[in-house]
Structure formats: structure tokens, C-alpha cells
Amino acid sequence: GDDPTGRALVAHSRAAGVDVSRVLSISGIPTARFIAVCGPDGDLSASVADMTVLGSVSPDALLAGGTEDAIKVSKMAVIDGNLSMETMRAVVRLANAHHVPVFFEPTSVPKAAAAASAGGILSGVTFTS
Numbered sequence: 001g002d003d004p005t006g007r008a009l010v011a012h013s014r015a016a017g018v019d020v021s022r023v024l025s026i027s028g029i030p031t032a033r034f035i036a037v038c039g040p041d042g043d044l045s046a047s048v049a050d051m052t053v054l055g056s057v058s059p060d061a062l063l064a065g066g067t068e069d070a071i072k073v074s075k076m077a078v079i080d081g082n083l084s085m086e087t088m089r090a091v092v093r094l095a096n097a098h099h100v101p102v103f104f105e106p107t108s109v110p111k112a113a114a115a116a117s118a119g120g121i122l123s124g125v126t127f128t129s
Contacts, residue, residue, distance in 0.1 A: 001031035001053045024065050029053045032082070051107075054082035059090035068094050078103045079125075081111035085118040092124035101126035 002025040009031065014020050032053050037046040071077055077095040079088045079102065088104075095102045104125040106112035112128075115121045122128075 001025065001029050002027045003030050005033075006031035022065055022067070022070055024057060024061060026053055026056050026061075029056055051082040054080055055084055057083055057087050059087050062087065062090065067091070068098075071095050071100055072098045074100050076101050076103055076126075078105065079121075081106040081108065081115060085115070085121065088115065089118070089120045092121055096124045104128040 006025055010020050010023055010025075029052055030050060032049075032051045034049045034051075035047060036044055039045040071091070071094045077091055077100050079091050081104070083091075092102055102125045104115065104122070104127070106115060106128065
């Protein structure tokens, strides 16, 4: 997102030496947030999330940002289950074309099931959690 939280994350990442030249900020949508409440045993008791921005990342936006060039030289591509099916499919297709392994983080059982039924995603995934 293009908001104070997103700008702070980019600034801190840059200060830590992370290349942020390909960070995509989408105007008008807040940075993704996840708040977890864990019980005394460390297991998740409750959570609140706003991942709207990830669903707003289109394949066209990724390609315009030089994603294919970045994927070509990457050791691994990582996709998050909150991305749209079209965007996940596009990243998998690019990574597979350049023989780059793909890690899929489904984030939830329903999102894993949706990716499995969408076609063209899990068949190109090398690793998943």
C-alpha cells in the first residue's frame, strides 16, 4: 500500500540493505496487515487481517514493474495465497519458463483449495508450506 506503514517498511528495508527497487505500491489501498492473538500454549487463538492490497496486484502491474527480469535471476519465486489466481498463475508461468523454483504460501486451507482447483498454479509449484 501507499500509506505511512508501507513507506516505513520500505524505508527500514532499504536502510537494512534490502533492494526495494521493485516494490509495488498501490495508491488508495492500505498496506497488508495481520494481527495474531496467541494463547498461553503459543497456538493461534484469534486473528484479524487486511490483505486487500495483495488481491489488487495484477499480472499486468507485475510485468510493468520488471518482474520477469527479476525472476530470471532469482533463486526462488514466492507467491502468497492472497494474490489473485491470475497473478499467481502468471508468476508460476514466468518462474517455470526460467527454471526458477516456486514456493507457495497458501496462508489458509481455503486458499490452498482455491489454488488447487484453479488450475495452472500448483502444477508449477516446487515447495509449499
